[in-house]
Amino acid sequence: MAIRFTLNGDETTLDVDPAKPLLWTLREDIGLPGTKLGCGAGLCGACTVHVDGVATRSCITPVGLIEGQSVTTIEAAGADPVGRHVVAAWCALDVPQCGYCQAGQIMNATAFLHEVPEPTDADIDAAMAGNLCRCASYTRIRAAIKDAAHKAKEA
Amino acid sequence: MARTSLSRRGFIAASLLAGGGVAFEFALPLGRASAQGRDAAPITAFVRILPDNRVVIGGKNAEIGQGAKTMLPMLIAEELDVAWDSVTVEQTDADATIYGAQSAGGSRTTGREWLPMRQAGGAARAMLLAAAAQEWGVPVASLSSAQGRVIHDASGRSAPYADFAAGAARQTAPDPASLTLKDPSAFQIVGTRVMGVDTPAITQGKPLFGIDVDRPGMLHAVLETCPAVGGRFVSANLDEIRAMPGIEHVVVIEGDGQAESLLDGVAILSKSWWSADQARLALQVEWDTRAVEGYSTQGYAKCAAEALDRGPEKTVLDKGDVASALDGASQRITARYAVPILAHGTLEPQNTTALFTGDAIEIWSPTQNPESGRALVAAALRLEKEAVRIHFTRIGGGFGRRLMGDYMVQAAAIAAKVPGIPVKLLYSRQDEFRRDFFRAGAWHELDAGIDAAGRLTAFRDHYVTFGADGAPSRGAEVAAGIVPANLLADARIEQSLIATNLPTGWLRAPRSNSLGFVLLSFLDEVAQAGGRDLPALLLELLGEEARTIPGSGPREADFQTGRARSVIEKVLVLADWAGRGGLESGRGKGFGFYFSHAGYFAVVVEAQVRDGQVRVPRVWAAGDVGSQIVNPLNAEQQVRGAVIEGLGQALAGQEITQVDGAVEQANFDTHPFMRIDAVPEIEVAFVPSDNGPTGLGEPALPPVVGALVNAVHAATGTRIRKLPLREEDLV
Numbered sequence: 001m002a003i004r005f006t007l008n009g010d011e012t013t014l015d016v017d018p019a020k021p022l023l024w025t026l027r028e029d030i031g032l033p034g035t036k037l038g039c040g041a042g043l044c045g046a047c048t049v050h051v052d053g054v055a056t057r058s059c060i061t062p063v064g065l066i067e068g069q070s071v072t073t074i075e076a077a078g079a080d081p082v083g084r085h086v087v088a089a090w091c092a093l094d095v096p097q098c099g100y101c102q103a104g105q106i107m108n109a110t111a112f113l114h115e116v117p118e119p120t121d122a123d124i125d126a127a128m129a130g131n132l133c134r135c136a137s138y139t140r141i142r143a144a145i146k147d148a149a150h151k152a153k154e155a
Numbered sequence: 156m157a158r159t160s161l162s163r164r165g166f167i168a169a170s171l172l173a174g175g176g177v178a179f180e181f182a183l184p185l186g187r188a189s190a191q192g193r194d195a196a197p198i199t200a201f202v203r204i205l206p207d208n209r210v211v212i213g214g215k216n217a218e219i220g221q222g223a224k225t226m227l228p229m230l231i232a233e234e235l236d237v238a239w240d241s242v243t244v245e246q247t248d249a250d251a252t253i254y255g256a257q258s259a260g261g262s263r264t265t266g267r268e269w270l271p272m273r274q275a276g277g278a279a280r281a282m283l284l285a286a287a288a289q290e291w292g293v294p295v296a297s298l299s300s301a302q303g304r305v306i307h308d309a310s311g312r313s314a315p316y317a318d319f320a321a322g323a324a325r326q327t328a329p330d331p332a333s334l335t336l337k338d339p340s341a342f343q344i345v346g347t348r349v350m351g352v353d354t355p356a357i358t359q360g361k362p363l364f365g366i367d368v369d370r371p372g373m374l375h376a377v378l379e380t381c382p383a384v385g386g387r388f389v390s391a392n393l394d395e396i397r398a399m400p401g402i403e404h405v406v407v408i409e410g411d412g413q414a415e416s417l418l419d420g421v422a423i424l425s426k427s428w429w430s431a432d433q434a435r436l437a438l439q440v441e442w443d444t445r446a447v448e449g450y451s452t453q454g455y456a457k458c459a460a461e462a463l464d465r466g467p468e469k470t471v472l473d474k475g476d477v478a479s480a481l482d483g484a485s486q487r488i489t490a491r492y493a494v495p496i497l498a499h500g501t502l503e504p505q506n507t508t509a510l511f512t513g514d515a516i517e518i519w520s521p522t523q524n525p526e527s528g529r530a531l532v533a534a535a536l537r538l539e540k541e542a543v544r545i546h547f548t549r550i551g552g553g554f555g556r557r558l559m560g561d562y563m564v565q566a567a568a569i570a571a572k573v574p575g576i577p578v579k580l581l582y583s584r585q586d587e588f589r590r591d592f593f594r595a596g597a598w599h600e601l602d603a604g605i606d607a608a609g610r611l612t613a614f615r616d617h618y619v620t621f622g623a624d625g626a627p628s629r630g631a632e633v634a635a636g637i638v639p640a641n642l643l644a645d646a647r648i649e650q651s652l653i654a655t656n657l658p659t660g661w662l663r664a665p666r667s668n669s670l671g672f673v674l675l676s677f678l679d680e681v682a683q684a685g686g687r688d689l690p691a692l693l694l695e696l697l698g699e700e701a702r703t704i705p706g707s708g709p710r711e712a713d714f715q716t717g718r719a720r721s722v723i724e725k726v727l728v729l730a731d732w733a734g735r736g737g738l739e740s741g742r743g744k745g746f747g748f749y750f751s752h753a754g755y756f757a758v759v760v761e762a763q764v765r766d767g768q769v770r771v772p773r774v775w776a777a778g779d780v781g782s783q784i785v786n787p788l789n790a791e792q793q794v795r796g797a798v799i800e801g802l803g804q805a806l807a808g809q810e811i812t813q814v815d816g817a818v819e820q821a822n823f824d825t826h827p828f829m830r831i832d833a834v835p836e837i838e839v840a841f842v843p844s845d846n847g848p849t850g851l852g853e854p855a856l857p858p859v860v861g862a863l864v865n866a867v868h869a870a871t872g873t874r875i876r877k878l879p880l881r882e883e884d885l886v
Binding site for chain 2 (some may be wrong): 021077090095106126131138
């Protein structure tokens, strides 16, 4: 079945099983492997993308549900004005350890900063608690989100 | 050993001599370079200089997030004397004959590579200078270097390394022992805060990991194995699965009965992993589980309690006369502890891509231990080891899980069923919990004697863990050199074993991650019973005078009491330690010290307990891992990660349970890891000492759990003797 949506700014039409999770559509049918499988059940956040700007767990989102919507993945995170600051802060503070969860962390943080541009520690903890970092890079995730918020405000 | 120069396929390889020393063979990778036809002259197997004077350095070790892919090239670049921003790091393939050891385990990389990697850089620099000396007709001793340039002070002449790269590649390789390496005071890269070399690519979602490997014509595979580990395949509705849409192949994998290599399974292959995994939902397999279905969590607890009641099967360590010392003590303290089975939960599920071509196999794998995997794959497919080619990928978390080569063998066995077609095997999260090599459970009965002044005088530990035929299972052993047994005249460690069908393995700081909790909590009990403070009790045991206590085996580092004292004293200052008390009700501080993987770490944890909920607002950690922190930016993360992992083991509810031989947990909801909202402020301090640098992936973890439960005791008076900590234990 043909499904149409906007992917990282481009109109996309795909003939794909509408039940197939967006995660696997991105990885297998579109060739964007930045979005990662962690748990397959919406429990870890490694697969987070934006659907119409909302942080969404792509591993449990059937691609059929995003017909007509706009999807942004980590590959285009830097094209977003807030995402650009988030990516820069992630590098400046060297947040990643193994790095596997970080696409999801960056996407979740970017959507969150659009919603709450000047977050407190408690805001950050509440917004980011769904994203597991098995290496526990959390101290720097907190710091990087604040850094990005600060830079985005200055910009 | 014979030292070759300009050998056909050159390399620097470190090999352990019979006498225990390390020797280096050094030459040039001429064969490799000409075969690749690059426009850059390779100078040693690790260094290439590009025409624009940029430098490509090979990162030879597995990168699991411990920073080796950045840290080892930093060592090379330092002695090569180039600017770090002119360096590009490339992951090498896995080939011990060229690169030497490439595993990531036991926090051994730093100690093992500190000298050879600097020599690799120094050798390349020496060859560049020798080439420049020839070209300019000046003595090599009159030349110096800086920032990737050769300098002739007398004439004021200087030129970039690139001008001499081709000449350098023709030089005879120097004897590494003849090289003069930099004095640490001259380091310009080592000791600075260097961003991970893959960090920009990670933040852009570039394909770096094993899961991202893509080969032309590749099929994706899922592998179903018996829920009760070790169950044998009997039959399945294979034809029904074969007829499902998108399914290319369904194959039965006949195992050898060893989880370490290959267990029975059914593999489903498709052009889409999701389609293969969907088809698995319809797969019905009959397994023969008779040999494994008797194992359960309740059964282990019962067997362990019986073993503790019965007395030890074996004595591992027996110093002095423990029985008399305990009898003669003015007070005896006895307690039983239990430590649960844990899973690794690497966030990147296990995977490997394999292409079998009849007489050889090519493998792309996120492995911590490529040579072990190579040997297992070769044995399983009856190939020569040389016929197994392994490409490294970046690794989405290791924690010891990927020291095992089972998933490489599984991928190879599946690929061998479809020669000529690349196959990527990827686990689901459920597979991860079904096919882990778990941290072993442990049950201890401890016994201590103190004198009238509260000093520890005798110590006995009877521990029960998994094992068979007198040998504890993998990662379940007790080191005989543990504190306090190594500091006492009268100490005994005893062992009994119970059976399991679960394969066990190495989880970050193996053995110590379990013992740290048990020993430090029990020592706190001993201190409390004698009216003492735990750090004071330990400092007294260590003594004022620094001494070295030899390790209990060839792989155990010697224990230096002075280094232990230094980190303990440091953390007490950091945490403003004034005993456990002095805090308002419901708050307490706990202390822990542990020596493992050649590293010394002391921590203080502050806990706040309210309505059965434990919150940790702050942790202080002080560590001694030698004279030099190679990359402080990464080092701090390693310690914080270890601290949070330790806290999570106790507080997040981690415990693997079993019924009928099968693991009950299948995802992060039932085996949780700590999340950001529970993460404390963590202050990290390194205490440098006059010792060679050693690794940092593991040694900060073991003292954390003990310090935490000691803090909970300080806050509430409740002694936690069984993990994980449950709300009902505290209300």
